[in-house]
Amino acid sequence: MSDATRLCPHFHRAVELIGRRWTGAIIFVLLNQRCRFAGLRAAIPEITDRMLSERLRELEAEGIVERSVIPDTPVRVEYALTDKGRALAAAVDALGTWAHDWLAQAPANAE
Secondary structure, three states, rough: OHHOOOHHHHHHHHHHOOOOHHHHHHHHHHHOOOOHHHHHHHOOOOOOOOHHHHHHHHHHHHOOEEEEEOOHHHHHEEEEEHHHHOHHHHHHHHHHHHHHHHHHOOOOOOO
């Protein structure tokens, strides 16, 4: 097998990270604005609180999302993309274009 046909480990890690359920939706929402937890939850209606918390922790650990505590009364927590997270904008836009061009044409389970 040539190097050209081997799976790049960095590419594989990126696809596995970003391709996890709900991760793309969270990044999509945060590309447009900083959000509080409830704002993210409202923007992604089918996600559970538990799953949203888990994905936000994972993205924070990867340096893609930053969590800011605002010491108001009551205390607020906001989530935003880091520079590393905002660097995904072109990939998210390309995926959105592909989805619009190709997935809107046929049912999801058609082969």
